[in-house]
Amino acid sequence: MKSKFWFLVVIGIFVIAIGAGVWLTLPQNHDASPIAPPASEELDGPALFEDVTSRTGIDFAYRNGEEANLTTILESLGGGVAAFDYDGDDLIDLFFTGGGSLTDKMIRGRPGKLYKNLGGWMFQDVTDQTGLTSATNFYSHGVAVADFDCDGYRDLLVTGWKRVVLLHNIPNGSGGRTFEDVTSKAGIGEAQWATSAAWGDLDGDGFPDLYVCQYVDWSFENDPVCATTGIRDVCAPQRFKPIRHLLYRNKRDGTFENVTDQASLRPDGKGLGVVMLDLDADRKPEIYVANDASNNFLYRNLDGFRLEERGSLSGVATDDSGLYNGSMGVDAADFDGSGRPSLFVTNFQGEIHALYLNLGSHRFRHHSQAAGLGRFGRSYVGFGTAFTDFDGDGWEDLVVMNGHVLRYPAGSTYRQLPIFLHNERHEGRRQFRQLPGRGGAYFRSDHVGRGLAVADLDQDGWPDLIVSHQNDPVTILRNVAGDTLGAGNHRLMISLHGKNHRDLVGTTLSLEVDGRILTRFVKGGGSYLSQSDHHIDFGLGRVDHVGPLTVSWSYGRTEVFSNLKVDQDNEILEGSGKPQ
Amino acid sequence: MSRRSIRFLAVLATVGLIAVFAFVAYPYYWRSQSWNEIRTALDNRELKSGLELLERHLEYASDDLDARLAAAQTARRLDDFATADRHLKRFEADGGPRDVVILEKTLRQSQIGAIDGRAALRFCKEYPENPIVPFMLEAVTRGFLATVQPSRAEEAVSLWLDRKPTGAERSYALFLKGLACERQGKVPAAIESYRESISLKSDAHESWFALGQILTRESPGEAKTLFEKLQQTDYRPFEVKLGLARSLRQLGELDRAVELLEELNRLQPDSVAVMVELARVELDRGRLEYAESMLKNILGRVPNDRDALVQWSRCLRSLGRDAESQAVLEQLRKLDEELFRQQPTGSEKP
Numbered sequence: 001m002k003s004k005f006w007f008l009v010v011i012g013i014f015v016i017a018i019g020a021g022v023w024l025t026l027p028q029n030h031d032a033s034p035i036a037p038p039a040s041e042e043l044d045g046p047a048l049f050e051d052v053t054s055r056t057g058i059d060f061a062y063r064n065g066e067e068a069n070l071t072t073i074l075e076s077l078g079g080g081v082a083a084f085d086y087d088g089d090d091l092i093d094l095f096f097t098g099g100g101s102l103t104d105k106m107i108r109g110r111p112g113k114l115y116k117n118l119g120g121w122m123f124q125d126v127t128d129q130t131g132l133t134s135a136t137n138f139y140s141h142g143v144a145v146a147d148f149d150c151d152g153y154r155d156l157l158v159t160g161w162k163r164v165v166l167l168h169n170i171p172n173g174s175g176g177r178t179f180e181d182v183t184s185k186a187g188i189g190e191a192q193w194a195t196s197a198a199w200g201d202l203d204g205d206g207f208p209d210l211y212v213c214q215y216v217d218w219s220f221e222n223d224p225v226c227a228t229t230g231i232r233d234v235c236a237p238q239r240f241k242p243i244r245h246l247l248y249r250n251k252r253d254g255t256f257e258n259v260t261d262q263a264s265l266r267p268d269g270k271g272l273g274v275v276m277l278d279l280d281a282d283r284k285p286e287i288y289v290a291n292d293a294s295n296n297f298l299y300r301n302l303d304g305f306r307l308e309e310r311g312s313l314s315g316v317a318t319d320d321s322g323l324y325n326g327s328m329g330v331d332a333a334d335f336d337g338s339g340r341p342s343l344f345v346t347n348f349q350g351e352i353h354a355l356y357l358n359l360g361s362h363r364f365r366h367h368s369q370a371a372g373l374g375r376f377g378r379s380y381v382g383f384g385t386a387f388t389d390f391d392g393d394g395w396e397d398l399v400v401m402n403g404h405v406l407r408y409p410a411g412s413t414y415r416q417l418p419i420f421l422h423n424e425r426h427e428g429r430r431q432f433r434q435l436p437g438r439g440g441a442y443f444r445s446d447h448v449g450r451g452l453a454v455a456d457l458d459q460d461g462w463p464d465l466i467v468s469h470q471n472d473p474v475t476i477l478r479n480v481a482g483d484t485l486g487a488g489n490h491r492l493m494i495s496l497h498g499k500n501h502r503d504l505v506g507t508t509l510s511l512e513v514d515g516r517i518l519t520r521f522v523k524g525g526g527s528y529l530s531q532s533d534h535h536i537d538f539g540l541g542r543v544d545h546v547g548p549l550t551v552s553w554s555y556g557r558t559e560v561f562s563n564l565k566v567d568q569d570n571e572i573l574e575g576s577g578k579p580q
Numbered sequence: 581m582s583r584r585s586i587r588f589l590a591v592l593a594t595v596g597l598i599a600v601f602a603f604v605a606y607p608y609y610w611r612s613q614s615w616n617e618i619r620t621a622l623d624n625r626e627l628k629s630g631l632e633l634l635e636r637h638l639e640y641a642s643d644d645l646d647a648r649l650a651a652a653q654t655a656r657r658l659d660d661f662a663t664a665d666r667h668l669k670r671f672e673a674d675g676g677p678r679d680v681v682i683l684e685k686t687l688r689q690s691q692i693g694a695i696d697g698r699a700a701l702r703f704c705k706e707y708p709e710n711p712i713v714p715f716m717l718e719a720v721t722r723g724f725l726a727t728v729q730p731s732r733a734e735e736a737v738s739l740w741l742d743r744k745p746t747g748a749e750r751s752y753a754l755f756l757k758g759l760a761c762e763r764q765g766k767v768p769a770a771i772e773s774y775r776e777s778i779s780l781k782s783d784a785h786e787s788w789f790a791l792g793q794i795l796t797r798e799s800p801g802e803a804k805t806l807f808e809k810l811q812q813t814d815y816r817p818f819e820v821k822l823g824l825a826r827s828l829r830q831l832g833e834l835d836r837a838v839e840l841l842e843e844l845n846r847l848q849p850d851s852v853a854v855m856v857e858l859a860r861v862e863l864d865r866g867r868l869e870y871a872e873s874m875l876k877n878i879l880g881r882v883p884n885d886r887d888a889l890v891q892w893s894r895c896l897r898s899l900g901r902d903a904e905s906q907a908v909l910e911q912l913r914k915l916d917e918e919l920f921r922q923q924p925t926g927s928e929k930p
Contacts, residue, residue, distance in 0.1 A: 410767075410768045411767055
C-alpha cells in the first residue's frame with residue numbers, strides 16, 4: 001500500500017513536471033495576424049439601379065482595337081455616350097462613339113450608333129437614316145452636344161484620332177431629323193488627338209463656343225515599347241508630349257474661328273476631361289480641364305476670349321500634396337449646400353479622386369479626405385463621373401466608372417468595380433459613403449468603364465445612367481430609387497430655354513425648399529468623353545411643395561419663378577417670368 | 581556504529597555527493613540553458629532580449645568568446661554601435677581572431693552604408709554557402725537602404741531569400757524587401773512582402789507598422805485596424821499613434837484624428853511631422869487660423885519643409901491671400917526643381 005502511494009506521488013510529480021515543461025515551452029500567445037482587412041461596409045437592402053440593357057434593344061460596344069495586340073496608348077482612352085433629344089419628341093435619345101481597329105498598324109474607324117428612344121425602354125437604331133454611319137466612321141472617342149446654330153435642335157460633335165466632326169441636326173425632308181457633316185464648312189476639323197469637348201457661350205453672344213481637349217503626340221512612328229510588369233503594356237502618358245488644346249469662337253454664321261492663341265491656352269496639358277460652368281457667380285462660364293499626368297487647368301473667363309489660367313493659384317491644379325494627378329473625368333456640383341459649385345475629378349491608381357471645395361472668389365481647397373473619398377482606397381482608375389441626386393433626398397450623390405488602362409496592372413485589376421457614393425452628413429459636414437449593397441448588380445461586378453451620361457430615359461423623374469465600356473456592350477441602368485432608397489421622396493424637373501434658343505451654359509438655378517436653397521448649374525461638357533442630358537433635376541426629400549426658383553441667366557438678369565409643380569417637368573423660358 | 585548512524589552517514593554522503601555534483605555540473609548546465617535561451621531569442625529575431633541575455637550570460641562567463649562575438653553582432657544589428665564596440669574590443673582583447681574582428685567591423689560599415697556593398701554582394705553571389713553570407717546580406721541590404729539604393733537592396737535581399745531562411749529571419753528579410761520595393765515605388769510588391777512577413781511572424785511589428793503606413797492611402801480602413809492593433813503592443817507608440825491619425829484623416833474621421841494629433845503635439849511639441857499633419861487636418865476642417873499659426877511655427881523652424889510649404893500655400897489661398905500663396909507656390913517650384921536635381925538616382929548607376 002505504502003509503495004503504491006509513493007509510486008503515485010512520483011507519477012504525479014512526473015506529470016506535473018511534464019505539464020509545467022509543456023506550458024513553459026509553449027509559444028507566447030501573440031495577437032492574431034493583422035492581415036485580415038477590416039469588416040466590410042456591405043449593406044443589405046434593395047437596389048438603386050436595375051440593368052435594363054437587354055430590354056432596350058441597344059446592343060453596342062465601343063471597340064478600341066485591342067485584338068491587334070499592339071498595346072498602344074490609343075487603346076486606353078475608350079469611348080463616350082451622349083444623351084440628348086435629337087428629334088424634338090421630348091424623349092432622350094442616345095449616341096455612342098464606336099472607336100475603331102488597329103489591325104496591321106492601320107488606324108481604322110468604326111461608326112458610332114444613334115438610338116432613338118421610342119418610350120417604354122425601347123430604342124431603335126437610327127444611325128443609317130440619320131447619316132451618322134459614314135459621318136462617324138473614324139477612330140472616335142468623345143461626343144459633345146449643343147445647338148451650335150441656335151435653331152432649336154441639338155447638334156453633335158464627335159472627337160477622336162486626327163479628327164473632330166461637327167454634325168448639324170437638320171430636317172430630313174419627311175418630318176424627321178438627320179445629321180449633316182459640316183466640319184469643313186465650320187472650320188473646326190483640325191485635330192491631332194481630340195478627346196473630351198465642351199460647348200458653352202464664352203463671349204455672351206448667345207452662340208456656344210467650343211473647347212476641345214487634346215491628349216499626347218503618340219503615333220505609330222512614336223510608339224515606344226513599355227513593360228512596367230515585364231510584359232509589354234500600354235505606355236504611360238509621361239512618355240509623350242502634350243498637344244495643345246483648341247478653342248473655337250462661334251462666329252454665329254455656322255463657322256468657327258480658332259482662338260486658341262488669342263485666349264492664351266496653355267500648351268502643356270494632356271487633356272482628357274473638361275467642364276464649363278459658372279464657378280464664380282459672375283454669370284460667365286469658366287473652363288476646367290482635367291489633364292492626365294500634368295496640372296489641371298482652370299480658365300477664368302475675363303470676357304471676350306480673354307482667359308486667365310489660374311489652376312495652381314486657385315488650388316485645383318494638383319492634389320493636397322502639391323503633386324499633379326492622372327486626371328480623367330470631371331464634374332461640378334453644390335454638394336454641400338454652400339450655393340457654390342465644387343469640382344470633382346477622377347484620377348489614376350495610387351491617387352485619390354479629387355474633390356475641390358469651392359470657397360468662393362476663385363479659391364478652392366482639396367477636400368477629398370474631409371469628404372470621405374479616401375475611404376475606398378487608391379486602386380481604382382476613374383473615368384466617367386457624375387454628380388446627381390439619385391435618391392431624391394436633396395443632396396447630390398456621385399457615381400464613378402472605373403477600369404484600368406493597363407492590361408496587367410500591378411496591385412490592381414483591369415476590370416474594376418464602379419462606385420456609387422451617397423452624400424451623407426458625418427462630423428457636421430457632407431461626406432460621401434459607399435453603399436455597396438445598394439447600387440444593384442451592375443455595381444457588384446467588375447467592368448472596364450469609360451464614358452458615363454445621366455438622363456431620365458423613361459421620364460419618371462428619376463435620373464438613369466448610361467455607361468460605355470472598353471470592348472464590352474454598353475449598359476443602361478434604370479434608376480429604381482423611387483421604389484427603394486428614395487421611396488417617398490419628391491423631385492422637381494426643369495427644362496430651361498434661353499431666348500432664341502441661346503446657349504445657357506453658365507446659368508445658375510436656386511430653388512428654395514423647406515428653408516434650404518438647392519443650387520444647380522447649367523454645364524457644358526463634364527463626365528468623360530460624354531454628354532449628359534441638359535435637364536435640371538432637384539431632389540426634394542419628403543417635401544412636396546417648393547418655394548420660388550431663382551434663375552441667374554448667363555450673361556443675363558435674374559428671374560424668379562414661382563408655382564412650380566413638384567414631381568413634374570417645369571418648362572422655364574427666359575424672360576417669361578412664369579413656368580410654361 | 582549503530583545501524584541508524586550508518587544509514588544517516590550514507591544519506592549525508594549521498595546528499596554531499598549530489599551537492600558536489602550539482603556544484604560542478606551546474607555551470608555547464610547553466611551555460612547550456614543560457615545558450616538555449618539566447619539562441620531561441622536570436623532565432624526569433626528578438627534581438628533586444630537576445631542582447632540582454634547575452635550580457636547576463638557574459639556576467640558569469642566573461643571568457644565566453646562566442647557569446648562576446650554574438651553580443652557584438654547583436655548590438656550592431658540593433659544599431660547600438662557603442663555596445664557593439666565595447667564587446668568587439670573585449671573580444672579582440674580576450675584573443676578573438678583578428679580576421680573575425682575585421683569582418684565584423686566591415687559588416688558594420690556595410691550596414692550603415694559607409695562602404696560600397698557591391699563587393700560584399702559579389703562575394704555572396706560567388707560563395708552562397710558560406711555561413712557568413714546571411715549576416716553579410718542583411719548588413720548589405722540595410723546599407724543599400726540607408727544610402728538610398730533600393731534596387732540594389734532588393735537584389736541583395738532577394739539573394740538572401742534565395743537561401744531560404746526560415747521563420748523570423750525570413751520574415752525580417754521580407755520586411756527589408758518590402759522597404760526596398762516601397763522605395764522604388766513598387767507599392768503592390770511592397771504590400772505583398774509585408775503581408776508575407778507578417779504571415780511568417782505574427783508579431784513582426786516592424787512589418788505591421790510598414791504595412792500600416794503604406795496602406796494609409798491605399799486602404800485606410802485596414803491601416804487603421806493595423807495601427808489600432810499595434811497600439812496594444814509597445815512598438816513605437818508615438819509613430820503608431822501618428823499613423824493612426826493619418827489613416828483616420830483618409831477615412832474622413834477628422835475629429836478623432838485631431839484628438840490624437842493634439843495628444844502627440846503635447847507629448848512632443850517639436851515634432852514637425854505631427855504639426856504638419858495637424859495643420860493639414862485643421863485645413864480640412866476649415867479651421868484656418870489654427871492651421872496658419874501651426875504652419876508659421878513649423879516654417880519658422882524648417883523653412884524648406886516641402887510638406888509644410890504645400891499646406892502653407894493651401895492655407896494662404898483659403899485665407900484669400902493669393903499673392904502670398906503664389907509666392908509660396910513659386911518657392912515650392914524651385915524647391916521641387918532642386919530636389920529633382922538632387923535625386924540620388926546617380927548612385928544606382930553601375
